[in-house]
Amino acid sequence: MIRSRTLAGFSSLLRAELADLFQYRIEMFLYGLWQVVNPIIYLVIWSTVVGGGDIAGYTRDDFILYYLVFMAVSHLTLAIEVYTMAPSIQSGRLSPHLLRPLHPFWRAGALNIAYKAVNLMFLIPIWVGLALILRPAVDPDWLGIALFVPSMVMAALISFLIGSCFAMFAFWTTRSMSFWDIWMSLTLLLGGQVAPVAVLPGFLQQAAVVLPMRYTVGFPIEVALGRVQGAELVGGLAIQAGWTVAAAAAFVLLWRSGVKRYGAVGA
């Protein structure tokens, strides 16, 4: 059970982080712009390559739709903890947060959500603009759209928790960023970024189904677009729930042992 004081603390942190981020509007706009560049590149490449036919069941319209949804999902599941939490562990700026009677986890969460919310202001017009220009044909799968919500929430949680785990490597090493880069490269390939998972060669597809990367980005998109159905859908959601629990467990374990090593450097 989460106490009401914890929730009050969290919501006040969220408000403060939002107010703080509004001070950096230009910076946020540039980050937002940078975030849509990659999906646009993939979108252009795949919709050109596929021509009038299809690849693994994806037509030109399907690729366009996939990457339009991808833009939203990849933003909403973004993990920024290696850039926020890790430096504060190294520099000792974590200290004031450790001294408050509220787990620093909540502050990291507030920062994560605030960052996404502020960026949405810039991203939504870009998405709408692109959708209007590209006008892909849509055949809505209502069950998929309904299940997209829980899948999306789990994806964001897994991503945040794993991002936090990598950030917590900063308790042991000053190079947590390098480990994160490796993780991100794997996600690029297996998470449904360079291509939808269905387009990958067989052995990579098999790996993607069991590894966590797909469940941080690609899977919610596939759910929304009705690309996974029946047993595959249920199984996928179960694996995703499993990874959410596993990521939370890893987070707790790393936090417990990491915080003992915290050096609280600086004055």
Added chain:
Amino acid sequence: MSADIRVRSLVKHYQVADREGGLRASLRSVVRRRHRSVRAVDDITFDVQPGEIVGFLGPNGAGKTTALKLLSGLLHPTSGEATVLGFTPWERRREFLSQITLIMGQRQQLYWDLPALDTFLVNKAVFGLEDAAYREAVDLLVGLLELDEILTKPVRQLSLGERMKAELAAGLLHRPRVLFLDEPTIGLDVTMQQRIRDFVTRYNATTGATILLTSHYMADVKALAERVVVIDHGKLLYDGLLTGLIDRYAPHKTITLHLERPVDRADVAAYGEVVSADEVQVSVRTDKAQAAAVTARMLAELPVADLSVEDPPLEYVIDQVFHRRES
């Protein structure tokens, strides 16, 4: 009455990477890292009673800040025990964190780009303060620290002194029973230092809070703490009254004479160690026990126009403590 702060054989070792400068050493460290253990806090034991103000003294790197970080729960010790208000600090229980504060002169909890009031509101929610209690605390702190104009300006636009005051206020909104103050006056001008000192005294008097503070400014310690704990290289050297420290390490008085006419330096040296001397003003350091007798003799034998007898400055006393340890 049980102690608010109880420390038993507390030890904290740090592992630090150690290598010489230069490319060769750098390459060698790729293959094999050498680590060195630094004993930041080395077996210290002391108690602080409720309502007491204790000054923590020591040169840079003595382990003062590490000790405060251990006692506020930021660090886990290598060994030993400590309790603060009955809690083990590094377990960081909610009930514990709600009753203490650690204020560091160089580390800030305030949001840089927002007015300090925004941080206050976060603390209000996080510490679960009722509206009335919050308003009362803010009013008290605004009054004591003269914060009126300060709280609504973005923190980045505040002067160092203003920021320190806002930082103190943010750390005290929840009315902590135990305060750890690490260099609360560092970098501040003399007036501002005085204000912060007055504030700490008044806060202690009105709330009965227990305070453990470190400072480089002897004036802070002299004004605030009757009792001092001196540490160096992580070890406890002295724990007792400030006056006792002076008696033990610098049992002198400095007699300063203003003379009617110049006298031979050798004549003055007969009374004690000459600390400074010019034409008509001479300072002589003498044993505390003999100060009265020496003063009487000087008055009888020298052409004295004016005379003062003073305790040695605290800086000198502290210097003696560490000097003696090294020699």
